[in-house]
Amino acid sequence: MWQDDQSYRPIREWNENDRPREKLQRLGRSHLSEAELIAIIIGSGTRSESAVELARRLLHTVNNNLIELGKLTIADLQKIHGIGPVKAITISAAIELGRRRQEAAPLLRPKITSSKDLYEIFGPRLSDLSHEEFWAVALNQANKLLDFRRIGSGGISSTVADIRLILRFALETGASSLAVLHNHPSGNLTPSEQDIRLTRSISEAARLIDIRLIDHLIISESGYHSFSDQGQLSF
Numbered sequence: 001m002w003q004d005d006q007s008y009r010p011i012r013e014w015n016e017n018d019r020p021r022e023k024l025q026r027l028g029r030s031h032l033s034e035a036e037l038i039a040i041i042i043g044s045g046t047r048s049e050s051a052v053e054l055a056r057r058l059l060h061t062v063n064n065n066l067i068e069l070g071k072l073t074i075a076d077l078q079k080i081h082g083i084g085p086v087k088a089i090t091i092s093a094a095i096e097l098g099r100r101r102q103e104a105a106p107l108l109r110p111k112i113t114s115s116k117d118l119y120e121i122f123g124p125r126l127s128d129l130s131h132e133e134f135w136a137v138a139l140n141q142a143n144k145l146l147d148f149r150r151i152g153s154g155g156i157s158s159t160v161a162d163i164r165l166i167l168r169f170a171l172e173t174g175a176s177s178l179a180v181l182h183n184h185p186s187g188n189l190t191p192s193e194q195d196i197r198l199t200r201s202i203s204e205a206a207r208l209i210d211i212r213l214i215d216h217l218i219i220s221e222s223g224y225h226s227f228s229d230q231g232q233l234s235f
Contacts, residue, residue, distance in 0.1 A: 115226035126183035134161040138175035181217035
């Protein structure tokens with residue numbers, strides 16, 4: 001908590017541990033009060049009060065009820081001393097974003113059970129490219145897709161895939177297993193020696209951090225080649 005006189009000083013003069021932005025960065029958003037979160041949104045207070053104090057006064061007008069706050073129009077917000085058009089619009093936009101988040105459907109996480117599943121998701125992204133791209137796909141313990149990321153982009157016949165970036169991505173997403181894929185603009189689905197060596201290196205490196213490489217797809221406009229289906233992951 002702040003001392004009584006601190007709330008009336010500009011936030012930049014507060015103890016750094018009490019500043020809302022620094023507090024959010026240090027502790028996470030769940031540790032901030034509603035007033036602190038609103039203070040971050042509006043950015044500044046008035047000459048006589050900090051952004052946090054202005055936010056507290058705003059909340060007081062709706063009995064500290066966020067649902068009632070959401071009912072206020074831009075015109076209603078501007079009736080509160082210290083909240084001009086810019087602050088009112090910013091608050092209104094934040095409220096609307098929160099409302100839409102509540103209405104949004106949960107993110108569907110498709111389950112990857114075969115090379116065909118991978119191809120159906122990523123084939124359309126890669127099959128028509130005129131240059132090579134290398135992607136990594138993170139999966140959880142149930143083989144559901146967590147996230148995917150382009151690791152490298154290159155020329156017509158090759159691309160650079162940094163194994164360190166692949167492993168960092170896997171760790172960041174909390175992946176239990178990993179799939180990688182890249183395209184061959186030439187249409188040739190036969191793995192090159194470089195493809196084979198890279199696959200082996202990724203598999204061995206991932207194994208060291210207890211992550212399993214389940215497949216490597218080579219994609220072209222004519223279809224795909226799966227290292228797993230062809231028994232080429234038994235390193």
